[in-house]
Amino acid sequence: MTASATLHVQLHQTSPALGDVATNRDMLEKTVADSRADVVVFPELALTGYSLGHRARELGADLGGGPPVNLPDQGPTAIYGLVERGEDHLTYNAAVAQRGSSLLSVHRKVYLPTYGTFDEGRIFAAGRRSVRPFVLAEGWRAGLLVCEDFWHPALAYLLALQSVDVLVVLAAAPGRGAPTAGEGARFGSADSWDILARSTALLHGMYVVLCNRVGIEDGVTFAGGSMVVDPMGQVLTRAPQGDDATLDVQMERDTVARARQPYAHLRDDDPAVTLHTLERILRER
Amino acid sequence: MKNEAERQGGIVAAVVAAEVARTRCRGVVLASPPGPEADLLERWLTATVPLRRPDPGAVSDVAGALASVGAPGAHVEALAWQAVAQAQALSQGLLLLGTTNKTTLLLEDAPLPARVLPLGDVWATDVKRWVGRATLPTVLRDATDAQASAVERSLGDYLQEGVARDVAFTAIGALAPLVLAALDGAERNRRGLLVPKLQKWTVGADLAR
Numbered sequence: 001m002t003a004s005a006t007l008h009v010q011l012h013q014t015s016p017a018l019g020d021v022a023t024n025r026d027m028l029e030k031t032v033a034d035s036r037a038d039v040v041v042f043p044e045l046a047l048t049g050y051s052l053g054h055r056a057r058e059l060g061a062d063l064g065g066g067p068p069v070n071l072p073d074q075g076p077t078a079i080y081g082l083v084e085r086g087e088d089h090l091t092y093n094a095a096v097a098q099r100g101s102s103l104l105s106v107h108r109k110v111y112l113p114t115y116g117t118f119d120e121g122r123i124f125a126a127g128r129r130s131v132r133p134f135v136l137a138e139g140w141r142a143g144l145l146v147c148e149d150f151w152h153p154a155l156a157y158l159l160a161l162q163s164v165d166v167l168v169v170l171a172a173a174p175g176r177g178a179p180t181a182g183e184g185a186r187f188g189s190a191d192s193w194d195i196l197a198r199s200t201a202l203l204h205g206m207y208v209v210l211c212n213r214v215g216i217e218d219g220v221t222f223a224g225g226s227m228v229v230d231p232m233g234q235v236l237t238r239a240p241q242g243d244d245a246t247l248d249v250q251m252e253r254d255t256v257a258r259a260r261q262p263y264a265h266l267r268d269d270d271p272a273v274t275l276h277t278l279e280r281i282l283r284e285r
Numbered sequence: 286m287k288n289e290a291e292r293q294g295g296i297v298a299a300v301v302a303a304e305v306a307r308t309r310c311r312g313v314v315l316a317s318p319p320g321p322e323a324d325l326l327e328r329w330l331t332a333t334v335p336l337r338r339p340d341p342g343a344v345s346d347v348a349g350a351l352a353s354v355g356a357p358g359a360h361v362e363a364l365a366w367q368a369v370a371q372a373q374a375l376s377q378g379l380l381l382l383g384t385t386n387k388t389t390l391l392l393e394d395a396p397l398p399a400r401v402l403p404l405g406d407v408w409a410t411d412v413k414r415w416v417g418r419a420t421l422p423t424v425l426r427d428a429t430d431a432q433a434s435a436v437e438r439s440l441g442d443y444l445q446e447g448v449a450r451d452v453a454f455t456a457i458g459a460l461a462p463l464v465l466a467a468l469d470g471a472e473r474n475r476r477g478l479l480v481p482k483l484q485k486w487t488v489g490a491d492l493a494r
Contacts (some may be wrong), residue, residue, distance in 0.1 A: 119373040221296055 003139020010037035015215025018049030043213035044081035062084040073100035092127035105134035107144035160204035171212040175223030202233030206261040231259030294329035317368035321418040322384035339369040392422035
């Protein structure tokens with residue numbers, strides 16, 4: 001198996017129809033079938049919309065019966081968010097990577113925001129599986145996170161320790177504060193995501209793909225502003241705030257290698273120190 | 286380059302348009318008497334959704350009827366506008382909008398005019414900056430502009446920034462106990478439905494969203 005030198009990733013910043021799984025699935029299937037990219041990425045809960053309340057479970061998919069989306073066997077890998085009905089009868093906010101009829105990875109959102117405008121802890125169970133990377137394409141290891149997970153840097157760190165080249169973050173992040181003025185107007189909350197994506201990419205020498213949704217549900221305006229950041233922390237491409245958009249980016253394995261040469265953070269990291277310290281902290285709590 | 290009012294207005298108009306589409310309404314009707322907030326909403330919404338105001342003649346008739354059954358004078362006009370607007374919303378397929386601003390929503394213990402409050406996150410002092418006047422809650426009726434701004438900053442610090450209650454309101458001095466009493470008094474109104482919790486999943490509590 002030869003590693004692919006490049007990887008064409010396509011992000012779709014969309015506004016999923018709330019509660020209309022059939023419409024969202026049709027859109028997703030058509031978009032993937034029409035794409036010439038290697039990987040096509042959609043936002044958090046792309047199959048259902050976000051403000052699901054008590055309907056979450058009925059709109060969920062039981063992945064034990066196979067993926068809920070039909071994709072061509074020779075087509076791109078799709079990464080999208082959905083509600084998963086677990087084999088334990090609990091309901092999860094999940095991200096999946098799917099190629100043809102195979103699920104390459106399922107990540108259950110670990111950190112469910114239940115504060116301010118968020119109510120996820122009342123609707124979903126928190127994921128408790130350890131985070132694991134998967135092979136996205138030949139020679140490319142990827143990890144999945146969902147929105148709030150990204151604000152808990154331990155998860156990105158754990159994936160980095162497992163040699164991830166690409167971190168894919170699906171989000172349904174609201175815009176807060178009126179957009180700033182002028183060209184490229186952005187919500188007040190956009191800077192935080194920007195800092196988070198760039199610093200994570202730089203610290204771990206990995207590509208960061210952040211796919212955020214747009215649209216309005218329940219008075220909440222989802223911000224968009226999806227982006228791809230290279231392993232040096234530079235923003236390669238960025239979608240506008242508030243509008244549907246498609247981003248295409250070509251990732252290069254050499255760039256990952258180059259980023260890890262001058263910056264040896266990952267090489268020098270000592271997880272044993274982290275582990276010992278964590279054990280002590282937990283003992284003393 | 287857009288100014289702040291236009292930027293906030295864009296978000297408000299988009300949210301209202303989304304709710305009009307979701308509820309399959311033909312437009313909106315304002316459930317509050319004429320005033321600065323109604324003027325601001327009209328300015329923000331006109332280009333996006335058809336907007337109606339209740340017929341003043343009908344409001345006058347309903348106000349007379351309310352007065353005749355002993356409705357408190359201070360509330361007669363507001364109740365009459367709500368009643369006529371609600372009737373208009375039902376008969377014409379319109380979405381009922383209240384015009385209450387954020388400062389009043391937080392500090393006035395009064396029934397909400399509608400479920401949808403497009404200005405519910407817009408401070409009164411911002412309304413005043415943009416249209417020259419604003420509706421203030423009773424507790425701030427005699428406050429100067431500087432005092433009203435200081436109160437809003439305290440409310441923001443306490444409710445949005447997590448500043449401790451005994452610290453957030455020190456800057457407003459003697460107004461603090463009055464403002465806090467008003468804030469606590471109005472709290473129930475902002476929580477929407479009140480339903481006795483009898484079962485595992487109760488409308489208004491667990492099934493509020």
